[in-house]
Amino acid sequence: MNKVYVKHSVVPKIRCFTPWVYANEIDSSAEEFQSGEIIALFSKKDGFLGTAYVNPKCAIFxxxxxxxKEEIGKKFFHNRIKRSIAKRETLLHGTNAVRLIHSEADFLPGLIVDKYGDTLSIQINTAGMEIFRELILSTLKQLVNPSWIVEKSDIHSREIEGLESKNGTLFGTPTKEFTLNENGLHFLVDIEDAQKTGFYLDQRKNRAICASYIKENDTVLDICCNAGGFGIYALSKGAKxxxxxxxxxxxxxxxxxxxAANAMENYEAYAADAFTFMKEKKYKNSFDLIVLDPPSFAKTKEQTSGAKRGFKHLLMESTKAVKDxxxxxxxxxxxxxxxxxxxxxxMEVSHDLKVQYILLEQMQQDSDHPCLINASASFYLNGLLLRVEK
Structure with missing residues (x-):
């Protein structure tokens, strides 16, 4: 196993279990190493720091x-995957779909696995995990015994890693449509063709939180609704x-x-751009709950300013549309x-529209999508539930 030496300034970060080392943080020549190669991390002063895989093509080296000092092989993957599965057992009491492996937060960086009944939907996002593809698949078969494994490794990170997109059946017989049961509600999921790995499982807890505030005969607007989860939860709690x-x-x-799967009829549904829809409808004091769950406006740091403008615009229009x-x-x-x-x-919208917001809930992804406190990027889903006082 080759060694990679890191700069001394990086050692405290690694000692605090930060899982990434950037290309500008190493004292070795990145070009000496192969994409996906397993290496030992060292500091010239502090000695051994950890075992990692590298990619000289990426900013995250x-x-x-x-x-x-652990051999990365069959035993390693068996133990890590088994531990990840065990951590999800209690979640399966209220649903038949769960994220089994969540990349760095389960200490398997670059690997995502969702379980839908006896189907597994997987993403392999890095060159380091790609090398262990067959070992990962054989371990999943052994520990989970799935009837179907489908791959959905078609995200931009594979291109950055120097990998081609991969999609399709890896094992077993495809299931065209899966009925996801979540807290007594039913959602039909076309696992192979749906966005990401199938369904937004990370919002499970937040759907329930928002629905817990619904009163009989409330009216709801679900913007960027995807499969309709938030609005369907609200209807199940008595929204009219x-x-x-x-x-x-x-x-x-x-x-x-x-x-239809939940026998719900009191709704309207529109295929429309959220910004255009809100501008054209000009709702005023019309809704008891508005949910804004847009796709990622900022995939990179450089896009942050534009993203914040987009959020501000949606929040302003929604504040006008929601009831006092x-x-x-x-x-x-x-x-x-x-x-x-x-x-x-x-706070900006509060000032501009002369309204007050009361923060009722701070939300994040559900616990099968855990956050690693040493990796800020794992805190990717954030939400605020605000009461509007006009």
Missing amino acids: ARILSFG NAIFVDISESAIEQTKANL GGLIALFSCSFHVGKKELLEIA
């Missing part, structure tokens, strides 16, 4: 697999009507199918626009 909006025609069709005393749930799925930035945006 090394992703740490273990802070000990929900309006669903998403720019994707297929998302609206999926929402309608999910409403009504609620707005505002979400960001980019760590570049985190809780701090969302609060700053809310």
Whole structure:
């Protein structure tokens, strides 16, 4: 195993279990190493620091697999995957779908696995994990015994890593449509063709939180609704009507199918751009709850300013549209626009519109998408539930 020496200034960070080492933090020549190569991290002064895989093509040069001297092979993957599965057992009491492996937060950087019944949907996002593809698959078969494994490794990070996109069946017989059961509600998931790895499982807890504030005969607006989760939860708690909006025609069709699966009829659904929709409708004091769950506006740090403008615009229009005393749930799925930035945006809108926001809930991804406190990027989903006082 080759050694990579890091700068002494980086040692405290690694000693605090930060899982990444950047290219500008090493004392070795990056070009000496192969993409995905397993290496030992060293400091010239402090000695051994951990075992990692590297990619000289990336700004994140090394992703740490273990802070000990551990052979990265069959036993390693068996133990890590088994431990990740065990941590999710209690979550399966209320649902039949769960994230089994969440990359760095489960100490398997670059690997994501979702479980839908007896189907596994996987993403392999890095060259280091790609090398262990067959070992990962054989371990999943042994520990989970799935009927179908489908790959959805078609995200931009693979291109950065120098890898091609990969999609399709890896094992077993495809299931065209899966019925996801979540807290007594039903959602139809086309696992192979849906966004990401299938369904926004990370919002499970937040759907329940927002629905817990619903009163009989409330009206709801679900903006960027995807499969309609927030609005469907609200209807199940007694809301008399929900309006669903998403720019994707297929998302609206999926929402309608999910409403039918739950025998819900009091709704309107529109395939429309959120900004255009709000501008044209000019709602005033119309809703008891508005949910804003847009796709990532800021995939990079450079896009943060534009993203904040987008959030501010949506929050302003929603504040006009919600009733006095009504609620707005505002979400960001980019760590570049985190809780701090969302609060700053809310304060700006509060000033501009002369309204007050009362913070009722601070939300993040559900516990099967854990946050690693030493990796800020793992805090990617943030939400505020605000009461609007006009």
